[in-house]
Amino acid sequence: MTQIEHPDTVLIVDFGSQVTQLIARRVREAGVYCEIVPFQKAEAAFGELKPKAVILSGSPASVLDENAPSVPQVLFDSGLPIFAICYGQQTMCQQLGGKVEGGHHREFGRAFLEIATDCEIFEGLWTVGSRHQVWMSHGDRVTAIPPGFEIIATSSNAPFAFIADTARKYYAVQFHPEVVHTPDGAKLIQNFVHNVAGITGDWTMHAYRQKAVEQIREQVGDKRVICALSGGVDSSVAALLIHEAVGDQLTCILVDHGLMRKNEAADVVAMFQEHYNLHLIHVDAVDRFVGELEGVADPETKRKIIGRLFIETFEDEAKKLGGADFLGQGTLYPDVIESVSFSGGPSVTIKSHHNVGGLPERMNMQLVEPLRELFKDEVRVLGKELGLPDSFIGRHPFPGPGLAIRCPGGVTREKLDILREADAIYLDEIRKAGLYDAIWQAFAVLLPVQTVGVMGDGRTYEFVCALRAVTSVDGMTADFYHYDMEFLGRAATRIINEVRGINRVVYDVTSKPPGTIEWE
Numbered sequence: 001m002t003q004i005e006h007p008d009t010v011l012i013v014d015f016g017s018q019v020t021q022l023i024a025r026r027v028r029e030a031g032v033y034c035e036i037v038p039f040q041k042a043e044a045a046f047g048e049l050k051p052k053a054v055i056l057s058g059s060p061a062s063v064l065d066e067n068a069p070s071v072p073q074v075l076f077d078s079g080l081p082i083f084a085i086c087y088g089q090q091t092m093c094q095q096l097g098g099k100v101e102g103g104h105h106r107e108f109g110r111a112f113l114e115i116a117t118d119c120e121i122f123e124g125l126w127t128v129g130s131r132h133q134v135w136m137s138h139g140d141r142v143t144a145i146p147p148g149f150e151i152i153a154t155s156s157n158a159p160f161a162f163i164a165d166t167a168r169k170y171y172a173v174q175f176h177p178e179v180v181h182t183p184d185g186a187k188l189i190q191n192f193v194h195n196v197a198g199i200t201g202d203w204t205m206h207a208y209r210q211k212a213v214e215q216i217r218e219q220v221g222d223k224r225v226i227c228a229l230s231g232g233v234d235s236s237v238a239a240l241l242i243h244e245a246v247g248d249q250l251t252c253i254l255v256d257h258g259l260m261r262k263n264e265a266a267d268v269v270a271m272f273q274e275h276y277n278l279h280l281i282h283v284d285a286v287d288r289f290v291g292e293l294e295g296v297a298d299p300e301t302k303r304k305i306i307g308r309l310f311i312e313t314f315e316d317e318a319k320k321l322g323g324a325d326f327l328g329q330g331t332l333y334p335d336v337i338e339s340v341s342f343s344g345g346p347s348v349t350i351k352s353h354h355n356v357g358g359l360p361e362r363m364n365m366q367l368v369e370p371l372r373e374l375f376k377d378e379v380r381v382l383g384k385e386l387g388l389p390d391s392f393i394g395r396h397p398f399p400g401p402g403l404a405i406r407c408p409g410g411v412t413r414e415k416l417d418i419l420r421e422a423d424a425i426y427l428d429e430i431r432k433a434g435l436y437d438a439i440w441q442a443f444a445v446l447l448p449v450q451t452v453g454v455m456g457d458g459r460t461y462e463f464v465c466a467l468r469a470v471t472s473v474d475g476m477t478a479d480f481y482h483y484d485m486e487f488l489g490r491a492a493t494r495i496i497n498e499v500r501g502i503n504r505v506v507y508d509v510t511s512k513p514p515g516t517i518e519w520e
């Protein structure tokens, strides 16, 4: 799909740092549009994006290595302001006639910066002589600066901690302003884009919405679009945007596979039909999915069956509609960033995540992906802009395979019903305790284990329910949520009292890694 045009773009050249995405977050927080591009493609991107400023990321590489990544010369020739971070600083210095040495001064963690001179980039932030905490993570360091540069701040371990060539608007830091451990880092990046590069910072979700709508209209013309709608925040916002653009040309398809949470399908259908007058087909595919899943215990087999049935179901529905030319999807920016990989080789598959991928090729459809340029929190802001209720915007993520991967062992209709009840009570308690927004994701799991209990003086022999709750930023790593015991006791008592089939509740205190968030 063609790009939306942004007049004031910052180009972030990625050299493979773990935290390049954070640079983009900080620039966007400053109200400025930016894109991350791997260094090998920076020259081409410079031509396409016509950026107003450049930021160079850190890297696991060393400029002293043979074939170390470097900044394409066109960026230096362009006359654009450049802000260089860590490896970015090192390569900039080396390329412009300074010197970098390796080795003896490895520095990881907190350091203190002392401001040496007044400078445009410090405006309203730092004054001469003041000291500020910054975060360092490097082994190499600059030992001589290129002609035209001066030192504007130092640290005890890095005499060239912050250097600048103010005439060319080049600023280069050894520390990492993009991480939260550099408390003033966000403001520093903001000063670079606003004061130094002169970009006004008027990139708002309101403007994004208007441009995205125009662009969808242009792409789709008078053709038909279908969209798989789960009620999750990504597909909901994508559907609303496409609906705003092309109205009745959009048909959304919600597959009720019997693996959704209590009342979920009905709530999603009601919300979209009542508030948006959006054409939504609610497919009852419970027998199709649960029928094939019944008794299947292997996690990957379950995932593969569900993935295949999703595609078959959509295909059937699309055929009933007489086909469609476009498939709308809620693909986000983190899914499309091509990060520079230094590890080499394909990574192992832990589990087969899926959505309705595969469908466009099978049915010869083009993709409409209006969220390709956004981060999740920006999608939430856009959702608010489109009037999506808070209960949808703030939702915890819910996986496509749903409750099937929260029923380890063989799935049965009875187990799914038990799990649905327990999950609803657990989430109700979380909301009542005001904890929903502090937790990244919370759910119940029904274990394939029965234990002995005593209820009303009688013996019970019923299932064990595990409760899970995690904090996370992006789902890649996670910590278990530290509840107080009173809360856990309350939730457990209600589940055991109210759900027939469960007589014991346990809490999962595994982080990721080594665990994963879902149990399968």
Ligand SMILES: Nc1ncnc2c1ncn2[C@@H]1O[C@H](COP(=O)(O)OP(=O)(O)OP(=O)(O)O)[C@@H](O)[C@H]1O
Residues within 6 Å of the ligand: 227, 228, 229, 230, 231, 232, 233, 234, 235, 236, 253, 254, 255, 256, 257, 329, 330, 354, 355, 356, 395, 396, 397, 398, 399, 400
């Ligand atoms: N039950 C379903 N019916 C229709 N489409 C679905 C269903 N479950 C998943 N999908 C499709 O698969 C995509 C990927 O699911 P995923 O859970 O990653 O995103 P989401 O549901 O939109 O958002 P969230 O991450 O907040 O749950 C969805 O955007 C949606 O298009």
Ligand SMILES: O=c1[nH]c(=O)c2[nH+]cn([C@@H]3O[C@H](COP(=O)(O)O)[C@@H](O)[C@H]3O)c2[nH]1
Residues within 6 Å of the ligand: 351, 352, 353, 354, 355, 397, 398, 399, 400, 401, 441, 475, 476, 512, 515, 516, 517, 518, 519, 520
């Ligand atoms: O759309 C999805 N399709 C899937 O197949 C899938 N599997 C896991 N998840 C969600 O991804 C995040 C990380 O999950 P794991 O730590 O269990 O891998 C968590 O938020 C999980 O809920 C999925 N989402």
Ligand SMILES: NC(=O)CC[C@H](N)C(=O)O
Residues within 6 Å of the ligand: 017, 057, 058, 059, 060, 061, 062, 063, 085, 086, 087, 088, 137, 138, 139, 140, 141
């Ligand atoms: N974080 C970085 O960019 C590190 C750069 C380089 N690898 C060093 O160790 O100095």
Ligand SMILES: [Mg+2]
Residues within 6 Å of the ligand: 230, 232, 397, 398, 399, 400
């Ligand atoms: Mg989802």
